[in-house]
Amino acid sequence: MSRLLIAASKEQxxxxxxxxxxRNIFHIEDxxxxxxxxxxxxxxxxxxxxxxxxxxxxxxxxxxxxSAGIDAASIEPAARVPAGxxxxxxxxELPGIEKEIQxxxxxxxxxxxxxxxxxxxxxxxxxxxxxxxxxxxxRGYERFxxxxxxxxxxVALSVPHEKFFTDKVPxxxxxxxxxxxxxxxxxxxLLDARFQAVAIPEETGHPADRIAWYTTEITRLTxxxxxxxxxxxxxxxxxxxxxxxCDELLTAEVEQTEVPLRFATTDEAFVxxxxxxxxxxxxxxxxxxxxTGGKIFVSETEIDxxxxxxxxxxxxxSFSRPTEVLMDVYARPRYREIDPTLMVSLVFPVFxxxxxxxxxxxxxxxxxxxxxxxxxxxxxxxxxxxxxxNASISSIFFGILYSEFLGFALPWSPxxxxxxxxxxxxGGGHGPQVAELMIMSVxxxxxxxxxxxxxxxxxxxxxxxxxxxxxxxxxxAGWLATMWGLLFIVWSFFALPLMPDxxxxxxxxxxxxxxxxxxxxxxxxxxxxxxxENVLEVVELPTILSHLLxxxxxxxxxxxxxxxxxxxxxxxxGMLIEPQLExxxxxxxxxxxxxxxxxxxxxxxxxxxxxxxxxxxSIRLHYVEFFxxxxxxxxxxxxxxxxxxxxxxx
Amino acid sequence: MxxxxxxxxxxxxxAMGLKAIGAGLAVGLTGIATGIAEMGIGAAAVGATAxxxxxxxxxxxxxxxxxxxxxxxxxxxxxxxx
Numbered sequence: 183m184s185r186l187l188i189a190a191s192k193e194q195x196x197x198x199x200x201x202x203x204x205r206n207i208f209h210i211e212d213x214x215x216x217x218x219x220x221x222x223x224x225x226x227x228x229x230x231x232x233x234x235x236x237x238x239x240x241x242x243x244x245x246x247x248x249s250a251g252i253d254a255a256s257i258e259p260a261a262r263v264p265a266g267x268x269x270x271x272x273x274x275e276l277p278g279i280e281k282e283i284q285x286x287x288x289x290x291x292x293x294x295x296x297x298x299x300x301x302x303x304x305x306x307x308x309x310x311x312x313x314x315x316x317x318x319x320x321r322g323y324e325r326f327x328x329x330x331x332x333x334x335x336x337v338a339l340s341v342p343h344e345k346f347f348t349d350k351v352p353x354x355x356x357x358x359x360x361x362x363x364x365x366x367x368x369x370x371x372l373l374d375a376r377f378q379a380v381a382i383p384e385e386t387g388h389p390a391d392r393i394a395w396y397t398t399e400i401t402r403l404t405x406x407x408x409x410x411x412x413x414x415x416x417x418x419x420x421x422x423x424x425x426x427x428c429d430e431l432l433t434a435e436v437e438q439t440e441v442p443l444r445f446a447t448t449d450e451a452f453v454x455x456x457x458x459x460x461x462x463x464x465x466x467x468x469x470x471x472x473x474t475g476g477k478i479f480v481s482e483t484e485i486d487x488x489x490x491x492x493x494x495x496x497x498x499x500s501f502s503r504p505t506e507v508l509m510d511v512y513a514r515p516r517y518r519e520i521d522p523t524l525m526v527s528l529v530f531p532v533f534x535x536x537x538x539x540x541x542x543x544x545x546x547x548x549x550x551x552x553x554x555x556x557x558x559x560x561x562x563x564x565x566x567x568x569x570x571x572n573a574s575i576s577s578i579f580f581g582i583l584y585s586e587f588l589g590f591a592l593p594w595s596p597x598x599x600x601x602x603x604x605x606x607x608x609g610g611g612h613g614p615q616v617a618e619l620m621i622m623s624v625x626x627x628x629x630x631x632x633x634x635x636x637x638x639x640x641x642x643x644x645x646x647x648x649x650x651x652x653x654x655x656x657x658x659a660g661w662l663a664t665m666w667g668l669l670f671i672v673w674s675f676f677a678l679p680l681m682p683d684x685x686x687x688x689x690x691x692x693x694x695x696x697x698x699x700x701x702x703x704x705x706x707x708x709x710x711x712x713x714x715e716n717v718l719e720v721v722e723l724p725t726i727l728s729h730l731l732x733x734x735x736x737x738x739x740x741x742x743x744x745x746x747x748x749x750x751x752x753x754x755x756g757m758l759i760e761p762q763l764e765x766x767x768x769x770x771x772x773x774x775x776x777x778x779x780x781x782x783x784x785x786x787x788x789x790x791x792x793x794x795x796x797x798x799x800s801i802r803l804h805y806v807e808f809f810x811x812x813x814x815x816x817x818x819x820x821x822x823x824x825x826x827x828x829x830x831x832x
Numbered sequence: 833m834x835x836x837x838x839x840x841x842x843x844x845x846x847a848m849g850l851k852a853i854g855a856g857l858a859v860g861l862t863g864i865a866t867g868i869a870e871m872g873i874g875a876a877a878v879g880a881t882a883x884x885x886x887x888x889x890x891x892x893x894x895x896x897x898x899x900x901x902x903x904x905x906x907x908x909x910x911x912x913x914x
Contacts, residue, residue, distance in 0.1 A: 511893075613914065
């Protein structure tokens with residue numbers, strides 16, 4: 183990245199902004215009025231003329247697009263529209279489209295409300311349909327009071343009355359007409375019998391007829407709403423390409439008219455500071471000169487890495503680019519820091535494959551990632567599926583080495599250590615080599631952590647200066663020395679498979695042989711180096727052990743996935759299908775189908791678990807065990823001023 | 833007396849059984865411990881993600897940190913059984 187300072191008179195503001203926007207490489211550093219000496223007399227700039235009207239236009243376009251349910255991300259860009267023709271179409275066609283879509287929407291909302299109202303009316307009328315009275319007889323009395331409502335059982339009233347009761351409707355229904363002076367008595371009696379009054383609808387005519395009328399109305403309204411939805415969909419179909427293009431053009435205009443707010447200006451001139459990838463600097467300077475007819479001053483200023491927030495853009499081979507998504511989840515690297523993306527993109531699939539080493543699951547995940555990659559839109563999702571694709575290829579590779587296919591053994595014996603468990607007589611061979619696998623995973627941990635610490639030393643040199651840098655480097659070396667020293671001591675006392683055997687060396691002092699003494703010296707020197715950087719770090723020493731053992735998850739999670747697969751196979755085939763195949767009977771066929779269902783469900787579940795386990799644990803080993811050794815992160819994302827145009831062109 | 837009927841086979845079988853119980857306890861208890869540890873983290877992580885979707889990656893990372901406990905349990909169980 184290079185830091186550029188652009189200065190010109192205010193007449194050049196518009197051409198400069200247009201050129202910067204078109205190039206889409208200039209990361210603007212916002213001008214903040216902090217009364218700095220170098221910027222005395224500068225003020226934050228004002229938006230270009232016309233900013234207000236363009237922003238209100240963009241709001242209108244977006245409201246139309248959202249009321250028609252148009253989403254730019256889901257639209258495949260067709261031919262690009264030139265900005266000039268689009269501009270005139272905005273003035274001519276947009277108001278018409280806006281009016282059409284809004285009136286359709288308003289009408290639809292109105293009908294929807296009426297539809298809901300009628301539904302409620304039917305609901306209110308339903309209990310009255312059981313009583314043989316037209317609705318006008320329920321009200322309009324001066325000397326009588328009408329009770330209507332639900333009641334658990336019929337009651338006898340002690341005053342003169344007219345009463346109707348039915349138990350044909352849910353909750354039963356009771357209508358009682360009593361003289362007004364007896365209202366209180368009757369109400370008490372009814373409430374004692376747990377009477378629940380319902381409101382009497384303001385209707386005339388027989389309730390059943392009214393319900394029938396409302397039902398036909400609802401059918402008619404539904405048809406009308408469907409018609410409106412169809413017209414709305416047709417509008418959306420016809421205008422979505424135009425509307426997203428409008429949105430893009432106007433958004434670009436808004437961004438351009440408002441960008442002076444990020445520049446420093448005086449009455450006559452403006453200054454813009456920002457970052458440009460170093461290789462693009464000469465091209466940009468030349469373009470700006472041409473756009474302004476040479477009336478511009480552009481200079482590259484010096485970078486102060488401790489004070490300036492240098493924006494960071496990844497620079498990785500295309501193979502590693504998908505993995506940048508996993509890096510951004512943790513933190514973007516700082517500008518001068520080592521970018522571990524390449525290492526993650528190589529090691530992550532290996533860990534994934536070691537955990538979920540199964541040809542069957544690998545093929546399923548491979549098909550899934552390629553399929554979903556085609557369906558899903560969006561950059562981040564696409565990269566995630568590319569990462570999954572690489573991981574599943576590695577899973578197939580390790581599946582061949584482990585000789586596993588959905589928990590079954592492939593026709594050859596495992597090339598590396600066997601993970602075949604003895605479940606239900608399957609597997610065969612000599613069973614799983616758990617101890618060897620465990621030690622292999624610890625070896626992976628030793629190497630991974632050693633790499634992390636070496637990178638930590640390199641990073642210290644890049645990020646810090648003078649004695650601080652030396653201290654941090656020494657501390658990283660100290661951690662390495664402590665870890666390897668402890669390993670030497672362990673190897674001197676215990677002969678472990680697959681690890682160097684140092685027990686044979688002659689004892690020198692206090693039961694320690696030569697290598698153990700060497701290890702002890704390493705440990706002491708290492709602890710001293712760690713303490714010199716920060717004494718409190720010494721309490722972190724146990725993490726050496728816990729981080730190393732944490733790599734055992736590669737085997738543990740993998741074996742549990744193998745175990746689930748084998749158990750599923752045993753239940754489905756060994757217990758359900760095979761015994762039935764010997765003597766076929768009608769019941770047996772059903773059991774065989776049940777077995778197939780168990781087989782399918784079990785493996786779907788295990789694929790999900792394997793994806794989750796393999797993915798999460800591999801990335802966790804990177805984030806927690808690997809990155810904590812060297813990686814700081816927290817770099818500023820490179821966000822150039824401009825836009826990747828999809829629907830329009832200048 | 834039960835002790836007199838204990839043949840070598842029975843002793844071996846019960847030793848195997850005790851190993852299996854030990855393995856089960858190792859996975860089960862560490863699983864409970866992980867669950868308790870993830871309870872608080874998970875609740876906070878969901879809250880943070882609801883406030884800010886960018887937190888999702890970090891929230892997920894924090895939530896799986898106590899997973900190590902149950903992994904150690906699984907490792908011990910595997911070493912016991914094989």
